[in-house]
Amino acid sequence: MSVSPRRLLAGASALATLAVLSVSACSAGGSGGNANGTAKTLTVNTSFVLKTLDPGRVYEATGLTAVHALYDTLLTFKGSDVSKPVPALAESYQASPDATTFTFKLRQGVTFADGTPLTADDVVFSLNRLKNIKGSPAVTVSGLTVTKTDDSTVVVVSATPDPNIPVVLSMPSTAVLNSKIAKEHGARDGADAAQGDTAQQYLDTNSVGSGPYVLKSYDPSSQVVLEANPKYWGTKPQFSRVVLRNMDVQTQKLTMQRAEAAEISLDISGKLLDGLPGSLQTSGVQDTVYFLFLNADPGVSAVTSNPKFNQALRAAIDYQGIAALYGKGAAPGAGLVAPAFPGALPAGEESKRDVAKAKALLTEAGLTNPTVKFTYPAITYKGVDLGTVATKVQGDAAEAGIKLELNPQPLTTFLDEMRGGKSPLGFTPQSLNYPVADSLINNMAPGQATALRSGWTVERADPAVVAAGKKVTATLDLAGRATAMQEWQRLMNASSPYLVLASNSSIVVATTDLTGADYTAAGWQVDVAAIGRK
Amino acid sequence: MTTVHDGEPGAVATTASRPRGPHPLLTFLAKRVAVTAGLLLGVTVVTFGLVNVVPGDPVTANLSDQALNDPAAVAAFREKWGLDQPLWAQYLHYLGNLLHGDLGHSQQTGRAVLDDLLHYVPATLELALPSMVLALLIGTGVGMLAAVRNGRFTDQLVRVGALLGLSTPPFWLSLVVLYVFFYQLGLAPSGGRLSTDFSPPPTVTGMYTVDGALAGQWDVAWDAAQHLSLPVLVLTSLTVAMLVRFVRSAMLEVLQQDYIRAAYAKGLPTRVVLRRHLLRAGLVPVVTVSGLAFASLLSGTVLVESIFGWPGVGQYAYRSATALDLPAILGVSLFVALVYTLVNLTVDLLYGLIDPRIRLS
Numbered sequence: 001m002s003v004s005p006r007r008l009l010a011g012a013s014a015l016a017t018l019a020v021l022s023v024s025a026c027s028a029g030g031s032g033g034n035a036n037g038t039a040k041t042l043t044v045n046t047s048f049v050l051k052t053l054d055p056g057r058v059y060e061a062t063g064l065t066a067v068h069a070l071y072d073t074l075l076t077f078k079g080s081d082v083s084k085p086v087p088a089l090a091e092s093y094q095a096s097p098d099a100t101t102f103t104f105k106l107r108q109g110v111t112f113a114d115g116t117p118l119t120a121d122d123v124v125f126s127l128n129r130l131k132n133i134k135g136s137p138a139v140t141v142s143g144l145t146v147t148k149t150d151d152s153t154v155v156v157v158s159a160t161p162d163p164n165i166p167v168v169l170s171m172p173s174t175a176v177l178n179s180k181i182a183k184e185h186g187a188r189d190g191a192d193a194a195q196g197d198t199a200q201q202y203l204d205t206n207s208v209g210s211g212p213y214v215l216k217s218y219d220p221s222s223q224v225v226l227e228a229n230p231k232y233w234g235t236k237p238q239f240s241r242v243v244l245r246n247m248d249v250q251t252q253k254l255t256m257q258r259a260e261a262a263e264i265s266l267d268i269s270g271k272l273l274d275g276l277p278g279s280l281q282t283s284g285v286q287d288t289v290y291f292l293f294l295n296a297d298p299g300v301s302a303v304t305s306n307p308k309f310n311q312a313l314r315a316a317i318d319y320q321g322i323a324a325l326y327g328k329g330a331a332p333g334a335g336l337v338a339p340a341f342p343g344a345l346p347a348g349e350e351s352k353r354d355v356a357k358a359k360a361l362l363t364e365a366g367l368t369n370p371t372v373k374f375t376y377p378a379i380t381y382k383g384v385d386l387g388t389v390a391t392k393v394q395g396d397a398a399e400a401g402i403k404l405e406l407n408p409q410p411l412t413t414f415l416d417e418m419r420g421g422k423s424p425l426g427f428t429p430q431s432l433n434y435p436v437a438d439s440l441i442n443n444m445a446p447g448q449a450t451a452l453r454s455g456w457t458v459e460r461a462d463p464a465v466v467a468a469g470k471k472v473t474a475t476l477d478l479a480g481r482a483t484a485m486q487e488w489q490r491l492m493n494a495s496s497p498y499l500v501l502a503s504n505s506s507i508v509v510a511t512t513d514l515t516g517a518d519y520t521a522a523g524w525q526v527d528v529a530a531i532g533r534k
Numbered sequence: 535m536t537t538v539h540d541g542e543p544g545a546v547a548t549t550a551s552r553p554r555g556p557h558p559l560l561t562f563l564a565k566r567v568a569v570t571a572g573l574l575l576g577v578t579v580v581t582f583g584l585v586n587v588v589p590g591d592p593v594t595a596n597l598s599d600q601a602l603n604d605p606a607a608v609a610a611f612r613e614k615w616g617l618d619q620p621l622w623a624q625y626l627h628y629l630g631n632l633l634h635g636d637l638g639h640s641q642q643t644g645r646a647v648l649d650d651l652l653h654y655v656p657a658t659l660e661l662a663l664p665s666m667v668l669a670l671l672i673g674t675g676v677g678m679l680a681a682v683r684n685g686r687f688t689d690q691l692v693r694v695g696a697l698l699g700l701s702t703p704p705f706w707l708s709l710v711v712l713y714v715f716f717y718q719l720g721l722a723p724s725g726g727r728l729s730t731d732f733s734p735p736p737t738v739t740g741m742y743t744v745d746g747a748l749a750g751q752w753d754v755a756w757d758a759a760q761h762l763s764l765p766v767l768v769l770t771s772l773t774v775a776m777l778v779r780f781v782r783s784a785m786l787e788v789l790q791q792d793y794i795r796a797a798y799a800k801g802l803p804t805r806v807v808l809r810r811h812l813l814r815a816g817l818v819p820v821v822t823v824s825g826l827a828f829a830s831l832l833s834g835t836v837l838v839e840s841i842f843g844w845p846g847v848g849q850y851a852y853r854s855a856t857a858l859d860l861p862a863i864l865g866v867s868l869f870v871a872l873v874y875t876l877v878n879l880t881v882d883l884l885y886g887l888i889d890p891r892i893r894l895s
Contacts, residue, residue, distance in 0.1 A: 041730050041731050043730045051596075051642055051643070051644075052643075052644060054644075059598045059601075133610075134601075134604070134606055134607045134610040134611075135601070135607070136597050136598035136600070136601040136607070137598065137600070137601075138601065138604070138607055139598075139600045139601055139603065139604045139607060140600065142604065142606075194606075194610035194613075194614070195610075195613070195614070200644040201644050201645055204643070204644060204645075216733075217733070217734070219653075219845055220642070220643055220853075221654065221845035221846075221849045221850060221853070222726065222727065222843065222844075222845035223726065223730070225733070241730075243730035245725075245726055245730060245843065246726075246843050246845070247724075247725055247726070247843045248725070248840055248841045248843065250709060250841070251712060251724055251725050251841060251842070251843065254712055254713065254716060254717045254724060255716075255724045255725075257717060258716070258717060258720065258724075410590070410856075411595075411856065412589075412590035412591075412594065412595045412856065412857070412858050413588075413589040413590050415590070415591075415594045415595065416589055416590045416591050416594050417589070419591070419594050419602065433598065433599075433600060442603075443599070443600075443603065448603075449602070449603035450599070450603070
């Protein structure tokens with residue numbers, strides 16, 4: 001059959017051209033429409049980890065960044081310095097010598113965004129609500145009692161001595177809400193608030209704080225828009241509008257490579273930093289550690305619960321090589337406390353490889369070619385594919401005669417399995433929810449909740465480790481506590497079921513015209529209200 | 535009397551030509567509604583069962599590590615979401631709410647699942663509609679061209695192109711398109727539905743291009759259209775690749791029919807043969823596959839939505855699944871089942887329009 005369907009061809013060509021033109025007709029929209037250098041919008045690109053903007057329930061990274069800009073807390077941290085809280089709503093505070101009673105004097109003249117004066121009642125309501133709705137961050141204040149002595153004085157009493165209460169009260173979850181509006185929309189602070197509080201939906205779409213910004217719009221899949229609070233009591237932010245925009249990390253990198261002004265990115269780290277233009281600014285600190293956990297329960301694994309195997313695996317790993325996998329900003333593992341926080345082990349105490357020692361320890365343990373199932377979440381975390389690291393660990397262990405069977409899992413399955421305490425060997429990253437390293441004692445010391453997931457009971461632990469942990473919590477002086485933390489970590493490295501592989505940095509990448517785009521380990525990643533233009 | 539098929543859309547049935555009783559179209563629709571209801575019930579059973587047997591606990595997925603160490607926080611979460619109830623009680627509770635149009639609340643967003651879906655579906659629809667229209671036009675045209683050029687260079691080219699398109703992973707194509715059109719050429723935005731300097735227009739349809747135009751905010755509508763361009767390009771390309779193969783194969787079959795040969799033998803111009811005979815007869819299988827393609831687009835294209843930061847059903851489904859957010863997972867499953875059912879119904883009805891020989895029954 002001989003046909004010449006010119007019209008068909010012409011039609012198809014026209015449509016194809018139309019499709020291409022639909023793209024090429026687009027002007028260079030840039031990534032955020034602020035490429036002209038004069039926009040008042042600051043664009044923050046990040047892969048959303050966002051469930052809520054309700055301060056009583058927020059604990060995810062993106063939510064913390066937004067809530068910190070929308071609400072004030074009694075104290076805060078300035079810039080990237082997380083060593084000492086500074087005044088915010090409280091212009092000053094006093095701690096009792098036994099570190100149980102903290103008295104805060106509120107700043108005068110502070111109003112919420114709607115003009116209502118902020119009082120001690122609002123502080124008491126907000127902290128009690130946080131405690132009683134029992135959301136994810138509630139545990140940080142579970143032992144606290146909050147009262148007011150007058151309209152500008154709040155007293156916080158801790159059930160146990162704790163010099164870090166000021167740090168806890170700097171966290172975004174302790175934000176002070178306009179209690180009148182919050183109550184009108186279902187917020188409750190009583191003992192039954194876990195069931196009675198219905199304010200989350202309102203607080204996800206409306207802010208009732210006194211912070212530098214107010215919430216303009218909220219979409220947990222797309223973007224969160226903040227607008228400057230005209231009634232803010234402090235230094236007015238330079239950007240009248242901030243857009244937190246959900247973006248895949250690869251797209252963030254492309255976007256930043258073309259960005260001309262007023263744009264930052266929160267997830268480009270590790271190897272992804274390679275190839276970025278030198279004109280972009282980067283700021284970061286090592287606030288994440290990646291560690292293995294070996295099960296100390298012989299009922300789960302006769303191999304991993306063997307102390308000699310534990311030490312053999314420690315000696316088998318190439319820590320320098322693993323740090324190289326993470327790229328810029330990483331370092332070989334030292335202790336459980338990441339370098340960003342007080343109490344981290346000093347430089348020079350990184351773990352080192354000794355394959356001969358590993359083999360000798362295996363022989364001492366009576367183990368020949370031991371085989372262990374190695375479970376980890378199949379995710380990329382802060383630019384690092386955990387599978388790549390796990391494969392490197394597998395290879396290092398093999399050189400010492402240890403066979404690791406890789407068992408990658410979806411994140412939820414991994415979490416469930418880890419919580420069940422049935423994994424012989426696992427691998428996970430860890431960041432602190434707030435910048436107090438000694439909170440690790442409450443989780444990871446023998447007999448504590450996280451330790452028990454690895455079968456590490458007090459009975460199975462070296463008494464010296466238990467004593468070192470107790471010494472940390474008994475030390476009320478912060479400098480002394482940091483020293484005690486270091487000693488605890490050295491003892492943990494000798495016998496705990498945790499094996500720290502590396503520490504890695506979180507990074508803020510910013511266009512060159514910006515100032516104050518500093519990464520902070522305080523939890524909110526970057527203080528968007530502090531970002532200005534040169 | 536002209537012979538018409540009962541129930542054929544547009545047909546004028548007479549009492550003499552159709553037995554008494556309900557109109558066949560009504561009977562057909564009633565049966566489909568009953569089947570759909572049964573199907574949706576089945577979807578709830580299967581989804582509910584699957585989510586509860588896969589490893590993973592919603593508590594672990596939704597609470598912080600610190601909160602997991604606090605039994606009171608864990609108990610409060612279980613009680614709030616009914617997870618402390620037996621499975622059968624949870625299911626019956628869900629079904630009871632469903633009968634009242636309540637899909638429950640998402641553990642992730644805290645909002646009603648129905649509200650979430652109504653928020654995310656228009657975004658996906660805004661991607662799917664232009665992608666489907668473009669894909670249909672291009673896919674049908676190119677497929678027909680390949681068929682009539684069977685075995686020649688044009689046909690080979692189209693087949694290779696379609697094969698390449700089908701073999702291309704959506705995420706890879708998305709990244710390539712981003713790299714070329716955004717990064718290298720600077721012709722299109724990188725992601726999202728709007729530039730950050732714009733606010734969404736007042737909601738009417740939920741589609742920013744349409745709502746922007748309705749509100750007279752042409753700059754917003756134009757910006758939204760620009761943001762559509764790259765994901766639409768990717769989805770169109772992938773759908774075209776699928777359609778072309780079906781169209782070509784369907785048209786080739788029709789081209790072998792005697793009446794086509796007869797039409798050519800009678801000296802009818804090619805365009806007349808193509809339009810009157812080939813296109814009409816070859817469209818039936820094309821409509822089937824197009825329906826499935828559209829349903830697939832509507833039920834969410836997770837990777838494309840993720841890479842372009844497009845807040846649609848696909849992203850919502852992904853977030854819900856990774857957080858074991860049972861109410862949201864059930865809601866999305868019901869939505870997807872409903873979409874496929876409605877699209878199939880539309881396809882069945884279209885059969886009658888395209889080819890009157892096909893009865894509704």
